[in-house]
Amino acid sequence: MKIAWRVLLGYFVILALAAFMLGQVFLEQVKPAVRQTAEDTLADTANTLAELASDDLYAGRIAQGGFATHLRALSDRRVGADIWGYEKQGVAYRVIVTDAKGIVLFDSQGKDMGRDNSRWNDVARTLQGKYGARSTREQADDPASTVMWVAAPITHDGRLIGVLSVGKPNRVLQPFITASRNVILTWGLVLLGTALLIGVAMAWWLSRQLGVLRAYAQAVTAGENVPAPRAAAEFGELGHALEVMRERLEGKQYVEEYVHTLTHELKSPLASMKAAAEILEGELSTAERRKFVGHVQTQSARMAEMVDQLLALASVEHRRQLENPQMVDLRAILLDAIGSLEAKALASNVRVDVVPGDPLSVTGDAFLLRQALVNLLDNAIEFSPAGGIVRCAVFAEGESVRVCIDDEGQGIPDYALPRVFERFYSLPRQAGGSRSSGIGLSFVAAIASLHGGHADLVNTSNGARATLTLSC
Structure with missing residues (x-):
């Protein structure tokens, strides 16, 4: 069970118990x-x-005097009152007067005349000088027929001469009791439902915040370059701490990996330069000396290029997002990249064609996109044979824009296709040319990822096709 649902369940159990206990009270x-x-x-x-x-x-005229006459008239009085939604039509009081011995001398309903009421609590306690009250059923088998009686002493010149008891049926009070209970139950359910909705909202919010952090952790585990998680309150602080921890760990791992890889890649040119230097120490002809000096210069230039490209790749790979993205025309950027490689294409006897079309805009960094396209075009030119054609096309597909660059080279060996975007992985050029630094395609892949897209390289029937896919 998810933690959010556990929190909701515990919250609801506590709420239900509290509501039950308060409701009962x-x-x-x-x-x-x-x-x-x-x-x-x-x-x-x-x-x-x-x-x-x-x-x-x-x-001695309690049963015939004015007092009795007025009380008997109560039975004919119509109240006609609306008391909190309850229609009251008549007076529900019953009055009984007893003498000092508890014998009934007057009953407003005329039922119990002459009866000895001294055994009832209301009369008995009042005759004893105490507060007297009782609740008695009018019908022994009907619990709802109870009548509440309260008595008061009747005195004359300070002497107790009798007891007056006033009775009121409890069924008259029942509508008010029922209405009050209904109001309490109704509002209790409303409050319980509201509290439950609040609990569900809290559980959803908690689940959402944890989901953001979980998705971030999973993406980091998968090696994806994702931005810091956007969470609220303490979850935001936790997300920031995770991002800082990730940056520090990645930075350490990144440096270790790059130092190891760069050391491995520099071994070959360094060994070649060392061998050439040892040969140059011996007796050589002018032509041989020029040959080995040129070899040292070539290898040192290769090492410098590798370091420069590595620094550029590191700069892109460490970015989480574009700093100042703008709408740029991808077709115009492609034409600019082709223009920068015009001299190289002429020297290699390779023609670069562009399929005509309308401007297509994407949100991104124009400089980085140009660098990515220059790398792809440079590879296409180098792997194309003399007299070959490099064909370029820019087109929209759904919510993305693609740039396809086709060459007429020998294609990519099947064993190399899964590794072409790895750092420092390279293949021999046309006509036995030396390998490149193996950083260019990694650089392209990093730029594509930074723009929410991806780079692909596949074989075609006439050569190879490099594709740069970007989000609009």
């Missing part, structure tokens, strides 16, 4: 909170009514 607190509020209201109501009933109870 809130949901379990809704019912008690509503009932506590209702009990507080009942306590106020009971004490208020107890004061109003005091005179009638003391006078």
Whole structure:
């Protein structure tokens, strides 16, 4: 499992547990909170009514006096109130008055007249001078039929003469409890869904940042010349550290490889020059001396050319991207490169032709592209026989532009095709000419890669074809 999904899973588990625990706390607190509020209201109501009933109870007319008359009239009163979306039509209070012994003297619903209520907590505790309240089912087999009762003492001249109990069915409170729970559940799910989306976004972002670093590491492992990874926050710092580490390691490896290869390549001309120097120490004719002096000069020039080309190749290979890319006309650059090699082509008796066409522009470095084309043209001229023709063409193909250079030489041996772009790998020239430095094609490949393209060399029926492919 990917690390991003593991983070998301852990985040969601923690979130789900927290949501479950908080949901349970809130949901379990809704019912008690509503009932506590209702009990507080009942306590106020009971004490208020107890004061109003005091005179009638003391006078012995609690069941027939004005107090009883007004309470009985409550059953006919229509409230017609919209309380938080709940339609309240009537008064749900039930009022019971007992004497100092707990015997019912008045019941607003007329049900329990004469009953002994002294055993109920609301009456019993009030008669004892304590706060009295209870919750009792009206129907023993129906849990939803509970009624909350709160009692208050009825006193006259400081003496306890009775108890007034106010009851309110809990089913009247249930709509508010249900509505509150629904609101909590709805918003809880909304918050959970929002948190989940945030978690998914975080996991995607984390996966993307790690993916950038992983792709960079894989490209480096494959030997590709890729730019530094673009990541955010700490991932950006990690990407920068990886890039610095890569540059230092590559720089060390690059120098070691180049020193080793250059040392190997310089052994041959140095050995040749040493042999010529030893011969020059002996007795030689003027013609022989000129021959060996010329040989020393040729080998020293070859060594200088090799060092210069090696420095140019190192400069290109160490670039991660073009410093100042611009739109350039590739056909014009090709014609300029052909013009610079006109003298060499004439000396080799080789004609260079260009297929006519419209200007084709690419984004790149004109100087480097010209150097790459000069190298390809130079190879084509050198491998072409006297009287041969080098044909050049520039054309667009999809989202890229290609330059094809065909010569009429002997082609590339099959064993050499996979290695022609390696550093210092070269083949003999026409008519037994000496080998080149073997750096030119490596230089071309590096420039092509820097422009987001590639270089190819294949055999044709008439010779060889070099192709430089660049992104538009």
